[in-house]
Structures are given as C-alpha cells and as structure tokens.
Amino acid sequence: MLAAVRVRGTVGVKSDIADTMEMLRLTRINHAVLINENPSYKGMLLKSKDYITWGEIDHETLTQLITKRGRVVGGEKVTDDYINDNTEYSSIEEFAKAVLESEVKLEDANIKPVFRLHPPRKGFEGVKNAFREGGSLGYREEEIRTLIKKMV
Structure with missing residues (x-):
C-alpha cells in the first residue's frame, strides 16, 4: 500500500497532469490518499511526480x-x-x-478516502527538487512515514 501527498499547488499545471491528480483525488496541497500498488497507479504517480510525493506506508x-x-x-x-x-x-x-x-x-x-493534513512541521525540504536531490517531490520509499507523522 502506498501513501501519496500533494506538495505543490495548481498554478501552471498541464491539463493532463491536473486530470491525473484529480483521478488520484489529490486536488489540494497537503491532501493524502492511499493507493494500491499496481501498474496503472504507478504510471499515474510517475506522471504527476513533479507535484506529489509518495512511498510505502506501515x-x-x-x-x-x-x-x-x-x-x-x-x-x-x-x-x-x-x-x-x-x-x-x-x-x-x-x-x-x-x-x-x-x-x-x-x-x-x-x-473519506482523502486525508486533509497540516503542513509539515519545519516545512518541506524544497518543492521544486526531487527527494533524491534534497527536495520533497517524487518517490521517497519509507521516508513518507516521517513526512506523514510531521503532517498529522
């Protein structure tokens, strides 16, 4: 089971990516959803990787x-x-x-399938860079757990 959190807003988002995030029910910043791991959802996550972060939840x-x-x-x-x-x-x-x-x-x-979270304590690491580059976007494996705990 994966947890996905929307990190960035709606300004300047291409329409196909906006539609994908709407299908994932990530319509606002700091909203989180639970997603089953299957190829179609993986593709949706990869398509919207510049606006969300996700990982395995325990x-x-x-x-x-x-x-x-x-x-x-x-x-x-x-x-x-x-x-x-x-x-x-x-x-x-x-x-x-x-x-x-x-x-x-x-x-x-x-x-409700969408969890409305608080902004993370101490803020996001950076909303324009990937997680592996020191930012907050994209796949973050088990580190999503610490992010969600900071946002609950």
Whole structure:
C-alpha cells in the first residue's frame, strides 16, 4: 500500500497532469490518499511526480493517520466505537491492518478516502527538487512515514 501527498499547488499545471491528480483525488496541497500498488497507479504517480510525493506506508503510521485525520462522510472523526459498530473489526488498529492487506477499503466503512493534513512541521525540504536531490517531490520509499507523522 502506498501513501501519496500533494506538495505543490495548481498554478501552471498541464491539463493532463491536473486530470491525473484529480483521478488520484489529490486536488489540494497537503491532501493524502492511499493507493494500491499496481501498474496503472504507478504510471499515474510517475506522471504527476513533479507535484506529489509518495512511498510505502506501515501499520503504525496508517493507524495514526486514521485516528487523528480520518473523517466519516458526515465530517465526524473516526473512533474505535465507530469502527466497531460499522465494520467487522473491533478497533482502528485491526481495521488499518485489514486496509494494508487490501481486505477492506476505507469507503467500505464510509470513511473519506482523502486525508486533509497540516503542513509539515519545519516545512518541506524544497518543492521544486526531487527527494533524491534534497527536495520533497517524487518517490521517497519509507521516508513518507516521517513526512506523514510531521503532517498529522
């Protein structure tokens, strides 16, 4: 399971890249989504690499993300009670593990698929360079976990 975060805004974006990011549901800065690893999504990520960053998310980070920034379609926070009442899982930890293993989707529990995050503490490293060049854009492997923890 991959997590993708939009880093740059909408000004000057080519229309085909803007459409790709809209399909990924990354319409605003600091929005994050969870994406399954398959070739079509990989192509979409590579096409919009100059505006987003992504990497592999782990169980602990996903649990923290759902607990602190997850919202139900009505706008309420996601709690253990909500997960227990509306899914077959008893806690957010179990639900997050099932999401990572692709057994269930966020939408199945009526949870919004987009997480609205804060800007990262201490800021982005640079929004015009790739991650490997000291910036914030593109593929960052496991380092996405530290970025998301700074943004939650």
